[in-house]
Amino acid sequence: MSGSLVVVAKNSAEHKKWKYVQWAYLAGFVLLTPLVLEPFEIGKMNRALIMGVAILAVNLVVGFNGMLALGHSAFMGIGAFVTASMVQDENWDYWQVIPIVVIVGFLMGVIVGLPALRVKGLYLALVTIAQAAVFPTLVNIDELGIAKRTGGPNGKGVSEEVIAPSYLEWLPGVDGARGGSAYRFWIIVLMVGITLLLVTNYLRSRPGRAVLAIRDNEAGAAVYGVNLPIVKTMNFAISASIGSLAGLMWCLDKGFVAGQDFTFLLAVDLIIGLVLGGVGTLQGGLVGGLFVVWVNDLTKRISVPLGLYTLNGDGPLAKAIFGLILILFTFFAPGGIVSLGRLINNKLIHIVPLTPSGESIEPMSGFDPGMESTRADTAMKLSIAGPVLLGVGWLLMNVNNLVVGVLAFGLRMTILLAPVAMLVGINELKAHADGNRPDSVKGPASMARNLGALGFVFVIGYALQRFVQTYPIWDIPLI
């Protein structure tokens, strides 16, 4: 606790300030994505978000209900094919298809889930793995008009673009015109946001709490009057409808759907993303989606010559790396990246819970290290680290174009650490003015504050520069 840089009481004004900082980071991250990234990288980000929604759906079953679902690729496929067929053949709008996709996904979830969830054990895994294996073959059936709807083995292209609501048109990248990956990015972000909000509320609702109770103690939940099969099946069906929604987003983003995109391997990717991100956490899905896409991209570039044999990440071995990551995470980081992130976050900020009457269990002053405080030194180091890396990266970039990575890393470090260093510096200076710190704190604290503020200004300036570069505002006629 005393190791944390900042200690705040829960729901205090100070805590709210840090919450705003968090939201600002998130908003900045989302807003900068279409500006900073190249179009094909925005496309990757879109894919990551779509995978994130699908992983969230899997998480609802695996992480929050303790059941094993391995077949969400099929639900994604159903959503994608329903969307492709409705938009391309029936000329519906994407937004109109959403209710259809959600209902179809829900019904499929009931059909698959009900038989398996009536009994305890691994039966859901059994059914869903079969479902994932069967789905790509069903798409190719010639009869009943199925192949005509799905495009059979050739897949189906969708030429229609999604139309954004008019209130989205001011956003960067949208530019009034339809199409483009940045444009789709905003639509996907909107859908992801709404889905996350709904899922958060669902988990806090009465059925949601029943779902969590079943995970924690099945027999106990039953004793408290939770109808196990019904709650489990409903949860699975909701998860299936979210998976189908991810399928809709897939179709909207790619404009092309084919049966071989929705094989068992996609389902395994979802599971890997879940474990990478963090089982049983809401953020885990998005983090996992990001990492699945990122790792997939990274492994493709690996090429290590080992004598006669070349270890090539572009071939089948990419999957082996995924498998290895899955096993390593299961062994050494079962909480996923989210739990590692929380570990770091706890080093930075510690939130003290309050009693119902609003008292801190321990007086807040008890968390103050007083004259022995080393916070100012740490804050100073944090404020220096980002710019130093940035400088080294800049130097290296001029020597050799290949090490741009250090520059990018330094930039991210600055973005993340500058505001923290600045706020901690301000806090320490305030404590010094109160007579709580020795005079030696003054130097590092003001340095942390100033460097942090400088980094902050630099980041904002950088963002503005990128914005202006992409959208030359002086070209826009004022009248």
Add this chain to the structure above:
Amino acid sequence: MTWNFDILPDFIFNGLSLGAIYGTVALALVLIFKATTLINFATGELAMLGAFLVYVLHMEQGLWLWLSMLIAMALSAGLGVLIERTLTRPFDPSDHLPVVLITLGLFLIINAVAGDIWNYQVRILSNPFGQFPSWVPSVGGDRFIMVFGSRLKYQSLGIWVTLAIALFLLGLILNRTKAGLAFRAVSSNVESARLVGVHTGRTLGFGWAIASAFGTLGAVLVAPQLGGVNPNMMATILIYALAGAALGGLDSLGGAVLGGILVGLIQAVAVTWVGVVVFGQLYMSILQLAAAFIVILIVLLFRPSGLFGTRRVERV
């Protein structure tokens, strides 16, 4: 619609021999499930690796087919023990998620490594039952005999006999040896077995070993039907085997074999014969895999413990 009964025995024989192979793989699944209540999703890939070992020993090194089969079975049994010891034993067996994740990871790794070494092309592996040996009097031809006016392939006969011998040996091991007794004790109750001094870890490793060996046997037997060995050969076989195991009851060894055979019959007779021959609709052949899925759903709806499985009673 023509109910062409003349060729029905063909389909039945085919279904029975496919089913016997599904039964073998289902047995590998059930052997591990019985002891740990865990579904090993890497069963199929371990079996595929075994088949490739046979390919290397027999086709590349020129060893006698049956000897290379025995060596491959022993090697994959060793691999099974190794996996059990290093990857699954550290985890709490009552928590399914980590161990299933491990088997999924193994699935990916084995498949990818095999794909990297041997490509994804189909490689011909010679058929252990291609032609009747010369001492068998020829009845119909050198590859089949005529039964009920249909061809009963030597391959089918060979698969049945092999499976029967393997089952007999498994029965002997489980019922007549100390390790088998320990295995039965562990699969009936881990806690009690441990209390009476059974070394549970070693016994589970023994289960993994037998299961891997049986998987390898199944993969080698099924290879000629698929045209040879390739890294993805077991993908669909695993689904049929899962259906067979569910049908027979996940904790019944005999049930697994019978369930596998029934799934093979359903695939060959109910889907292929009725759909393709009687109704003349080719798309029905696509539904073979869907039939396995539907079998699992129906079993879970009407008899979750399977035909021969024991119903689980849980005390709180």
